[in-house]
Each structure stands twice: as structure tokens, then as C-alpha cells.
Amino acid sequence: MTKKLLNRRTFIASSAGATLAMPFLSRTAFSQSAYAGKDYLVTLPDTTNEKLVIEHVAPLMKERFGVNLKTQSSASGKTLSTMRVQRRNPPALVATLDMSYALQAHEEGLIDDVTEELVPNLADVRPQARIQDGKIVSFIISIDTLVYNKNRWSTPITSYADIFAPDMIATSAIASPSTQNGLEFIAGAAAVATGKPISEAMYNLEAGIEYLGQFRDKIGVVFGRAQEVMPMLASGEINSCFVKARFLAEWLALDAPVGAVIPKEGAFYSLNCLVPVKGTNATEVAMGYIDIMLSPEIQALFPSAIGSAAVNTKAVADVPEKLKTIVPSVEDIEKLSLLPILDQAKMESLNTLFNHVVGK
Structure with a gap:
């Protein structure tokens, strides 16, 4: 029937x-x-x-x-x-x-x-x-992108390069490649390093890690989980981080001075x-x-x-x-990229490189 x-x-x-x-x-x-x-x-x-x-x-x-x-x-x-x-x-x-x-x-x-x-x-x-x-x-x-504290920026963020400026890098939270958001963030760094849109740069994550290496002694915060940095973002202790933008919802409900932006290089869903x-x-x-x-x-x-x-x-x-x-x-949604799936060997290789080049 x-x-x-x-x-x-x-x-x-x-x-x-x-x-x-x-x-x-x-x-x-x-x-x-x-x-x-x-x-x-x-x-x-x-x-x-x-x-x-x-x-x-x-x-x-x-x-x-x-x-x-x-x-x-x-x-x-x-x-x-x-x-x-x-x-x-x-x-x-x-x-x-x-x-x-x-x-x-x-x-x-x-x-x-x-x-x-x-x-x-x-x-x-x-x-x-x-x-x-x-x-x-x-x-x-969900959008995975840069989120920022509005009180820490006199002008809006337009590029991933902005968070690496000399006066901002120490309070820009860097996502490690141990998570998907971390890999996506590194793709953003790769886009800055190569001059390519994030949809292309995401296939050369090593370039992003090497780019971050130049800031090794200036980076103040490296995080793995968004929950670790969201309170810091809301308070202004950090100026920006890369997470799922939906994590801002509860902070916006509390009138925290936070926002999200899709940089010119692109972002992810x-x-x-x-x-x-x-x-x-x-x-x-x-x-x-x-x-x-x-x-x-x-x-x-x-x-x-x-x-x-x-x-x-x-x-x-x-x-x-x-x-x-x-x-x-x-x-x-039509403009956002979807990070390709990486196998375990690739993940381990990227984390090893990150720890060597960026880790302290």
C-alpha cells in the first residue's frame, strides 16, 4: 500500500x-x-x-x-x-x-x-x-569568518591583512589548525600571502602557516575552541578572532560591541x-x-x-x-566557500608545521 x-x-x-x-x-x-x-x-x-x-x-x-x-x-x-x-x-x-x-x-x-x-x-x-x-x-x-570588537577598530576590517597590522597583531586571536575554523583562518592567511581569493588559497594552507610565522614573536593569543575567546572578544581583551559568526548571537543579545565581517578575500560556510x-x-x-x-x-x-x-x-x-x-x-551563501575535507595525514602535517613555525 x-x-x-x-x-x-x-x-x-x-x-x-x-x-x-x-x-x-x-x-x-x-x-x-x-x-x-x-x-x-x-x-x-x-x-x-x-x-x-x-x-x-x-x-x-x-x-x-x-x-x-x-x-x-x-x-x-x-x-x-x-x-x-x-x-x-x-x-x-x-x-x-x-x-x-x-x-x-x-x-x-x-x-x-x-x-x-x-x-x-x-x-x-x-x-x-x-x-x-x-x-x-x-x-x-553558518558563516565562518572574522568577528571583531567594534571598540577596538576605528575603521571596519576589510581584509585578513588588517588583523596582522603592527598595532593589532598582539590582540588578534589566532586559530590553530586543530579545528575546522582554524584551518579556515589559515586559508585566510594564505589568501593574504598569495594574493588569491580564499576559494583558491584554501588549497595551499602551508602558505598561510608560513605567512603567520613572521608574526611568531608578536602573536599574543592562539586558541583551539571558540568558547575560549568569545568572552575575551566581548570584553575587548582581543580585537578579533575567526569563528562561526552565529556564536555572536548571545553576545549581541547582551548588547556587546561585537560584529562580523566577510573580508575581501572571502569567507566560508x-x-x-x-x-x-x-x-x-x-x-x-x-x-x-x-x-x-x-x-x-x-x-x-x-x-x-x-x-x-x-x-x-x-x-x-x-x-x-x-x-x-x-x-x-x-x-x-552563493559567495562563500566550503573548506575541502582533509585526510588525517594532511591534518597531522599541517599541525606539525604550525607548531614548528608559529608555536612558541
Whole structure:
């Protein structure tokens, strides 16, 4: 029997104070009998995303499947390690992984493919948010770029070269190549060194590290995780750093003097992929969760809630004025680059070179 999928995807309220529901998420006897009352865990990149899912997605999962959706913030590396160790009894129904980790999980056979047949909203997702021939999908698109403290700059940043000026270098935080943001930052340095746009310079990261080497004795801050430097940026202890621009959202809400800029050499976009974990025996629930996360109604919440762009082209988001510099527009997304995936040997080589040339 062919299952009919309704195309109308709008929220309705069944009665005052009642749980919101989507027509395309109608209950089925099978879903209710098979999954009702069960707890299912999904991992997310941070507590802000957790809050949104708990408030807006969990009720819809309860409506459709009768399940209790549980959430957990977890870094991609830790999540992937857990998936490997507990392969036969995976704790998470759907995991959120950065692109490189999602591709690795796919290669190791730890996740199922996402298809339009099982996830109808996938048909409306921007091509930039789909990778591995469309089998993996991201639920947000973020800008990875330079962010800065406005009180430390008399004129706006226009180039990566600006942060290496003699009067700025000591308080410009340098991202190490141990993270994706660090590699992207080094691509920015390579763009300055070679005079090429970042879309070309990202294939010569060694040039960026060698360029940074000339500032070895002047660099004051080298960081690995954004959480280490965001308070320093907000207070003005550092003048700039390279992170996901969406990390500014909570500081902008506090009226911190921070902003983001896309330098003339270019910047990057990054993905947070929703991957259905293989072996959960609840594929319908997993795909249903991903479909809800990709729906126009839920997608419209992400720009104002976390400062990232929606991936569903039909989502209509009301972006607050404060966040317009950190939420990428359609035009921004078209101009941004996606860092190529580097193998382990390349990563180790770059980190060794960085420690030798830049490290103290």
C-alpha cells in the first residue's frame, strides 16, 4: 500500500492551548502502536539548539509518533566515538555532526542515507546543505569568518591583512589548525600571502602557516575552541578572532560591541548535518524527526534563535536587525566557500608545521 504524503505544510492549532501539529505529520495506527511512550535521544551541537528542539520539535514528535524526544549537547568528535563504540546498541536516534565527521560516519557505515521519499522536505533544501550526492543533509548554514570588537577598530576590517597590522597583531586571536575554523583562518592567511581569493588559497594552507610565522614573536593569543575567546572578544581583551559568526548571537543579545565581517578575500560556510544512526530499529521516527527539522516552519526559527541561515528555501524568517550581519543571506551563501575535507595525514602535517613555525 502506497503511503500518501500531504503537501500542505502549515501549523494548525487544534484548540486553545493545544499542542501544535502539522497536517503532514498526521498520526498512523502503526506509528502509535510501534513507538508510543518510548524515549528517543537526539544529539545537537549546543544548548541553544537544544532549547529550540525541546520547545518546538519535541511536541510535534509526540503528536506524530507518541514518543518522548530527549536531547543532548555533544561535540562531533565525542558523538562519532560513541557511535563507533556502541554500534550494536546506539544510544542516539539521530546525531548532529560537522560535515567532516558526517562523511566519516557515512564511510564507516554508521548512518543511513536520507532520501526525499522518507524525508519529503528534503526536496526544498538548498543544494549547499546537501552533501555526499544528497545522502547527508545539514539543518543550518553558518558563516565562518572574522568577528571583531567594534571598540577596538576605528575603521571596519576589510581584509585578513588588517588583523596582522603592527598595532593589532598582539590582540588578534589566532586559530590553530586543530579545528575546522582554524584551518579556515589559515586559508585566510594564505589568501593574504598569495594574493588569491580564499576559494583558491584554501588549497595551499602551508602558505598561510608560513605567512603567520613572521608574526611568531608578536602573536599574543592562539586558541583551539571558540568558547575560549568569545568572552575575551566581548570584553575587548582581543580585537578579533575567526569563528562561526552565529556564536555572536548571545553576545549581541547582551548588547556587546561585537560584529562580523566577510573580508575581501572571502569567507566560508559550514554545515551541521543531521544523520540517522544505523541500528536503532526506528527508521521512521528518525526520518520523521529530520523532516520536521527541515520543515519551513521550524527552519524559520533558526535565524533569529541561533544566527544561522535556514536551509529550506520555503522558510520565511524574520531576522532581527542585530543579527542581520551574522545570518548569511542567499547572496552571501552563493559567495562563500566550503573548506575541502582533509585526510588525517594532511591534518597531522599541517599541525606539525604550525607548531614548528608559529608555536612558541
